Structures are given as C-alpha cells and as structure tokens.
Amino acid sequence: MFVGGSNWFLSSSLDRRTVLKGAGSAALGLIASTCGPSSASQTSSAPAQSATAGGAEGRETVYVFNVGSKDVTLIDVANRQVRETRPLGASVRWLSNEQTYWDGARIWTYDFPNDQVQAIAIDPRQVAVTRTIGGLGKGPGHSLVVLPDKKKAAVNVAGDNLIAFLDLEHGSVDSTLQTGAFP
Numbered sequence: 141m142f143v144g145g146s147n148w149f150l151s152s153s154l155d156r157r158t159v160l161k162g163a164g165s166a167a168l169g170l171i172a173s174t175c176g177p178s179s180a181s182q183t184s185s186a187p188a189q190s191a192t193a194g195g196a197e198g199r200e201t202v203y204v205f206n207v208g209s210k211d212v213t214l215i216d217v218a219n220r221q222v223r224e225t226r227p228l229g230a231s232v233r234w235l236s237n238e239q240t241y242w243d244g245a246r247i248w249t250y251d252f253p254n255d256q257v258q259a260i261a262i263d264p265r266q267v268a269v270t271r272t273i274g275g276l277g278k279g280p281g282h283s284l285v286v287l288p289d290k291k292k293a294a295v296n297v298a299g300d301n302l303i304a305f306l307d308l309e310h311g312s313v314d315s316t317l318q319t320g321a322f323p
Contacts, residue, residue, distance in 0.1 A: 203264070205232035212267055226267045230260050234283055243290045243308055246270060250295050252279030257297045259284055259306055273311050276304045282323075296323045 200217035205228070212232070213225045230251040235241055241248050246261035257279045261271035278299030286293045292314065293306045301321055305314045 203267075205235070207231040207233055214267065228262070228267070228269060230262075230269050232260075232262070236283075239283060240286045240288075241284065243286050243293075248284055248286050248293055248308065250281040250284045252281050255279045255299065257281040257295065257299075257304075259293065259295055261308070271311060273306055273308075273313070276313065277302060277316075298322045 201223070202215040202217060204213040204215065206213060206225075208231075210229055210231050211225050211227045214223045215221065216223045230253075232249050232251070235247070235249060243261075246263055248259060248261050250257055250259050252258065255278060256274070257276040259273040259276065260269050262268065263270040276295060277297035280298050282296050282298060284293055284295040286308070291307070291309050293308055295304050295306065296302075296319075297304055297316075301319050301323060303317045303319060303323060305316070306312070307314045
C-alpha cells in the first residue's frame with residue numbers, strides 16, 4: 141500500500157471504514173498525475189498534479205483498487221471524500237512506486253482470472269480496462285514492469301516459472317524466459 145509520499149490519508153479524521161469497505165486486500169495508489177497532459181515522461185513516483193477521472197478537472201484523485209469486488213474507488217484528495225466507486229472487472233493486486241507501470245497513456249498491471257495470467261491496461265480517464273494481453277500462462281503473477289522505452293513490459297508468470305516480455309503497442313508476447321521455480 142502506498143500514498144505517493146504523502147501521509148494525508150494516515151493522519152486524516154476520515155472514517156476509514158467508509159474508504160476501506162470492500163478493500164481489505166486493495167492496493168492504494170496515488171496516480172492522479174497520470175491524467176495530466178505532461179505526464180508521458182512521469183513515473184508512478186511523480187508528485188500528483190491533476191486528475192480528470194469522474195469529470196473532476198484539475199482535482200487530485202486517489203484510486204483504491206478493490207481486489208474482491210473488482211472495482212475502483214475514487215477519492216477526492218482535497219476534501220478527503222469518496223467521489224464514487226466504478227466497476228473495473230479485474231483484480232488489481234499490485235501497483236508500487238518501486239516499479240514503473242505508466243506507458244504515457246495507460247496504467248499497466250496484471251490479473252489472473254481462472255489462474256491464467258493476463259496483462260491489463262487501465263485508462264485513468266475512463267477508469268476502465270482498455271486493453272488485455274492474455275494467454276501468458278499459469279498464475280499467479282506478482283508484478284508487471286513497463287520497461288524504459290514505455291513500449292515493452294515484463295511480467296512474471298509464476299505458475300509456469302517464466303517471465304513474459306510484452307509488446308504493449310501491438311498487444312502481444314514478444315518472448316518468454318524460463319526461470320527457476322516461482323519467479
């Protein structure tokens with residue numbers, strides 16, 4: 141769980157039960173800066189500047205990805221209020237400021253429905269999965285990292301003991317690398 145270097149959430153008097161309802165195993169990420177026009181060169185650790193999700197032009201937004209309910213809760217940073225919860229249809233388990241998941245237009249992560257790893261891209265403006273690269277192998281997965289060129293990514297496919305290298309532009313697998321047990 142991370143809050144982009146800010147501790148506003150931890151020190152607030154906001155009713156945490158309201159925010160955390162259904163998010164017991166959620167990943168909390170401050171990714172509001174991804175919607176700004178100059179965000180193409182920013183990574184997940186960039187300071188938040190603006191968000192447009194939910195029609196909230198110019199407002200910082202925290203996205204709480206709820207694993208069990210496969211939805212995302214949008215929280216307005218300025219007033220510390222839940223703005224809305226939207227269905228996502230995927231369980232986002234891991235977004236970290238220690239890895240790059242932003243390609244300049246989408247947030248890349250993974251899911252493994254029916255124990256099959258797939259890469260998913262989330263458009264932060266629509267708050268929706270807009271691209272899926274499936275058929276990566278047996279799950280679970282534990283992380284997806286967008287590579288420095290922002291056109292490729294690597295994701296571990298732990299059940300098949302491999303790393304899959306993805307072509308994000310074409311939505312395909314470039315290659316795989318066999319590893320030791322459970323990478």
